[in-house]
């Protein structure tokens with residue numbers, strides 16, 4: 001480390017982890033370079049709202065440059081990291097190699113198709129703003145195509161929406177889709193009845209929201225069923241194709257299929273050349289650094305880190321935030337001459353978990369306190385508004401939610417891009433000529 005210039009901290013990824021690390025280093029005697037392949041930070045917990053036309057992208061994302069503009073020692077580069085040379089201490093990008101004294105790798109994770117990447121075009125997952133807009137396009141387009149087909153007297157089969165994976169993302173997508181069908185779109189179509197749409201949530205494991213305790217899982221499933229979602233647990237998807245999902249011998253036709261199962265860490269983790277787990281997460285040391293390289297930290301969804309009790313930490317925003325702040329604190333401490341071999345271990349403070357299901361439906365687990373329904377939903381609303389980046393976004397989202405709570409409206413119902421729906425022509429037009437396929441039964445809708 002050259003003592004005449006300030007040490008350089010390079011942070012790859014401006015998600016929850018990277019951004020919090022950068023902000024915590026703002027006043028430290030270091031130069032910080034934040035590299036991200038997007039120009040914006042995305043508040044991923046609200047992506048489903050963009051996917052279901054409740055919010056617009058600008059309300060849940062903000063330019064990284066603008067978030068960090070007050071910090072003179074922080075620069076932001078729009079670039080994709082492609083690899084590392086740990087001996088020379090550089091991050092490789094297509095344009096240049098960026099040297100570092102400390103590296104914080106916070107490149108996150110994405111959805112995984114259990115080795116069936118060919119399913120992705122038929123069943124998009126939700127990770128980025130682009131994914132959310134594609135899901136919104138498909139969902140809204142399905143209603144338009146059904147209306148057009150029905151108006152032409154060709155078919156009035158109900159629309160099927162299939163969501164694979166009943167973790168928090170699958171649950172919130174299913175609940176909100178049901179709300180759209182039963183409320184937001186009523187009175188707007190003439191040839192079809194959107195409320196006849198079937199929402200099916202398929203889960204390979206025995207219960208929905210498996211990370212929550214059994215009573216909250218059961219409550220979440222009941223709340224989903226009340227919203228009109230059919231839930232099939234212990235059901236493995238064996239094939240996804242244009243307009244259809246197979247579970248064993250059952251072939252389910254679907255106008256829209258959404259993928260909310262499986263997580264794979266960013267491929268950047270493997271490029272460090274240190275051990276990773278099955279999901280590609282880097283097996284970090286207790287101080288979140290990697291073996292033999294105390295100057296390299298991995299945080300957030302890309303890190304396989306354990307809590308103080310030896311339990312693997314979940315890929316959630318609070319973990320990434322606390323890890324980002326922790327490594328920034330370690331770096332600041334070492335700049336004041338503390339030795340790397342005297343580092344404390346990372347301790348996670350679990351403040352609880354919240355998952356929303358739909359309008360006035362949610363579950364919350366704060367230690368031994370378990371809440372379901374309206375109160376859990378209010379807590380969820382409060383926390384998500386509080387943590388949104390920027391006062392403007394907080395205000396806008398609050399107004400949007402208050403408005404749609406009263407009116408049931410969803411204000412961002414724009415179909416942008418192509419008007420092709422994968423599987424529509426293959427399945428719907430031939431279905432119109434065939435006897436009805438297996439019926440997907442709804443729960444007790446309103």
Ligand SMILES: Cc1cc2nc3c(=O)[nH]c(=O)nc-3n(C[C@H](O)[C@H](O)[C@H](O)COP(=O)(O)OP(=O)(O)OC[C@H]3O[C@@H](n4cnc5c(N)ncnc54)[C@H](O)[C@@H]3O)c2cc1C
Pocket residue numbers: 012013014015016017018035036037038040041042044045046047048079080081082106107108109126127168169266268299300301302315316317318320354
């Ligand atoms: C749909 C959805 C809903 C969620 N809901 C919740 C919730 O309700 N509560 C909760 O706590 N958590 C939720 N999560 C999880 C939470 O968002 C993640 O745990 C958190 O974002 C992880 O933060 P991170 O900093 O590790 O990665 P991310 O926030 O994913 O950020 C990674 C960043 O790295 C950048 N990047 C990736 N690769 C490169 C590269 N090669 N070069 C340069 N930049 C790169 C990306 O552009 C991105 O900005 C949700 C996630 C999703 C997808």
